[in-house]
Amino acid sequence: MPDRLSGRGVSPGIGVGPVRAIAGAVPEPPAGQRHQGDAGAETRRALDALEAVAADLEERGEKAGGEAKDVLVAQALMARDPGLAELAGQKVAGGSSAARAVYEAFGVFRELLAGAGDYIAARVADLDDIRDRAVAVLLGVPMPGVPDSAEPFVLVAPDLAPADTALLDPAKVVGFVTEEGGPTSHTAILARAMGVPAVVACPGCTALAEGTVVLVDGASGEVRPDPPEEEVARARTESAKSAFTATGPGATSDGHAVPLLANVGGPQDVPAALANGAEGVGLFRTEFLFLDRTTPPGEDEQEAAYRAVLAAFPYVVVRTLDAGADKPLAFLAAAEEPNPALGERGLRMSRRHPEVLQAQLRALARAARDLPVELRAMAPMVADAEEAAFFAEACHAAGIAHAGVMIEIPAAALRARDLAAEADFFSVGTNDLAQYAFAADRQVGALGGLQDPWQPALLDLVALAAEGGRPCGVCGEAAGDPALACVLTGLGITSLSMSPPALPAVRTALAAHTADQCRRAASAARTARSAAGARERARAELPGLSALGL
Numbered sequence: 249m250p251d252r253l254s255g256r257g258v259s260p261g262i263g264v265g266p267v268r269a270i271a272g273a274v275p276e277p278p279a280g281q282r283h284q285g286d287a288g289a290e291t292r293r294a295l296d297a298l299e300a301v302a303a304d305l306e307e308r309g310e311k312a313g314g315e316a317k318d319v320l321v322a323q324a325l326m327a328r329d330p331g332l333a334e335l336a337g338q339k340v341a342g343g344s345s346a347a348r349a350v351y352e353a354f355g356v357f358r359e360l361l362a363g364a365g366d367y368i369a370a371r372v373a374d375l376d377d378i379r380d381r382a383v384a385v386l387l388g389v390p391m392p393g394v395p396d397s398a399e400p401f402v403l404v405a406p407d408l409a410p411a412d413t414a415l416l417d418p419a420k421v422v423g424f425v426t427e428e429g430g431p432t433s434h435t436a437i438l439a440r441a442m443g444v445p446a447v448v449a450c451p452g453c454t455a456l457a458e459g460t461v462v463l464v465d466g467a468s469g470e471v472r473p474d475p476p477e478e479e480v481a482r483a484r485t486e487s488a489k490s491a492f493t494a495t496g497p498g499a500t501s502d503g504h505a506v507p508l509l510a511n512v513g514g515p516q517d518v519p520a521a522l523a524n525g526a527e528g529v530g531l532f533r534t535e536f537l538f539l540d541r542t543t544p545p546g547e548d549e550q551e552a553a554y555r556a557v558l559a560a561f562p563y564v565v566v567r568t569l570d571a572g573a574d575k576p577l578a579f580l581a582a583a584e585e586p587n588p589a590l591g592e593r594g595l596r597m598s599r600r601h602p603e604v605l606q607a608q609l610r611a612l613a614r615a616a617r618d619l620p621v622e623l624r625a626m627a628p629m630v631a632d633a634e635e636a637a638f639f640a641e642a643c644h645a646a647g648i649a650h651a652g653v654m655i656e657i658p659a660a661a662l663r664a665r666d667l668a669a670e671a672d673f674f675s676v677g678t679n680d681l682a683q684y685a686f687a688a689d690r691q692v693g694a695l696g697g698l699q700d701p702w703q704p705a706l707l708d709l710v711a712l713a714a715e716g717g718r719p720c721g722v723c724g725e726a727a728g729d730p731a732l733a734c735v736l737t738g739l740g741i742t743s744l745s746m747s748p749p750a751l752p753a754v755r756t757a758l759a760a761h762t763a764d765q766c767r768r769a770a771s772a773a774r775t776a777r778s779a780a781g782a783r784e785r786a787r788a789e790l791p792g793l794s795a796l797g798l
């Protein structure tokens with residue numbers, strides 16, 4: 249095992265714990281694999297495996313509660329389907345091994361479901377998951393998905409998708425390490441929101457043996473197996489050094505206000521946002537309610553979930569459903585597309601299923617009705633003025649007065665003035681804007697350099713959005729970088745929204761500089777020809793940063 253592994257630190261802090269891996273794909277039992285002759289015993293093995301999977305799903309459902317429980321209990325029912333058991337028994341009687349018989353029995357059910365229309369077809373993913381679990385039991389390989397653990401652990405995986413982490417217990421994870429993923433991948437966003445140290449794009453991490461204790465340094469990107477105690481103590485002291493003391497609303501030292509808002513992914517993030525002094529919510533990602541579902545949640549359920557966030561703040565920007573590409577949803581699965589990031593996703597998906605958008609907007613309007621909150625809705629992945637107009641009209645029809653658009657596609661930044669005629673405000677999603685400006689998939693770790701929000705071309709696009717004639721915030725991960733937050737302010741950005749743990753450092757960095765220093769830093773950064781050059785030139789105009797240890 250190497251002495252150290254290194255990757256890209258995307259969520260600062262030190263985490264120490266045993267490795268628990270998310271298992272990769274469960275192998276397909278070879279076609280034609282046969283059992284040793286006792287069909288009765290082999291059938292029992294197959295049925296026992298299905299029952300073990302059903303019982304495990306039920307138990308996990310009990311632990312998770314709420315909506316997740318309904319999904320897991322429905323999956324347990326599928327695993328206990330008598331037709332499936334009978335089919336598996338027949339295949340074993342024909343000579344197949346238990347694993348192959350179970351695999352093929354699911355295959356028959358899968359075909360039936362896949363041909364039965366959109367809604368049912370979406371359940372194919374559930375069925376595949378149960379199949380993989382049963383085959384894993386029979387082959388004696390690890391179960392797919394997030395591991396169960398009684399003690400806190402470091403989660404290691406090729407990469408993490410929203411559905412992998414929906415059931416994650418935040419109290420149990422002390423670090424994330426992934427082979428893939430960039431600074432704006434789901435893993436990075438989730439880790440920052442949870443305040444858990446994380447390293448992505450870390451080659452070799454999935455070869456770490458289960459149970460090996462590792463030290464994860466989410467700032468330097470280093471992962472140290474079996475760390476000596478002195479090293480753990482030293483790393484912890486170093487990481488605890490900086491203290492960010494500014495309090496109150498976000499502003500530069502000369503009083504130029506820049507509201508500091510939180511990115512939240514559901515009611516579970518509200519306490520951290522409040523504890524870190526968020527003045528409101530600048531990005532409420534609503535996908536959490538729709539994950540792991542085969543049908544959309546009803547309006548009443550949505551209303552209750554939205555209300556839990558709307559009741560906690562005076563100002564909340566809710567992003568309507570952003571399905572597709574890095575945020576796949578079973579019930580809104582797009583057709584097979586060669587390039588999902590360039591396909592039907594975000595607002596495009598909402599236009600294909602307007603009833604889902606309308607129900608969400610109605611639920612939001614109802615949730616805000618008697619609360620003292622300024623509710624704003626914004627659409628993801630808006631490309632042009634016509635799309636912005638469609639969204640604004642849908643908002644107004646549902647009784648939501650303030651309709652905005654995310655600027656995540658270069659075309660939208662280039663023609664911000666056209667969009668301004670239709671939308672009340674902009675919010676720049678620098679994660680996707682970088683992805684599309686540089687044609688660099690945000691989920692591919694090797695392209696992290698092109699995803700760097702300090703890239704001067706990205707800063708130019710942000711400047712265009714800021715000059716578009718509407719209030720323009722930033723809610724991509726760039727807003728949580730203290731130095732870049734000053735630069736964005738200098739570019740004319742009017743609010744910054746970030747993972748709650750990033751708020752104190754950004755507030756302190758802004759309070760240490762004047763608006764003019766921020767403007768000079770922004771101009772200096774834009775004269776550079778590389779991300780590193782932009783950072784260096786900006787920092788030269790922001791002397792307060794190094795004094796703060798930032």
Ligand code: PEP
Nearest residue numbers: 677678679680723724725
């Ligand atoms: C973005 O793209 O910058 C953004 C904030 O949205 P998400 O990360 O959810 O795609």
Ligand code: MG
Nearest residue numbers: 656677679680
């Ligand atoms: Mg986005």
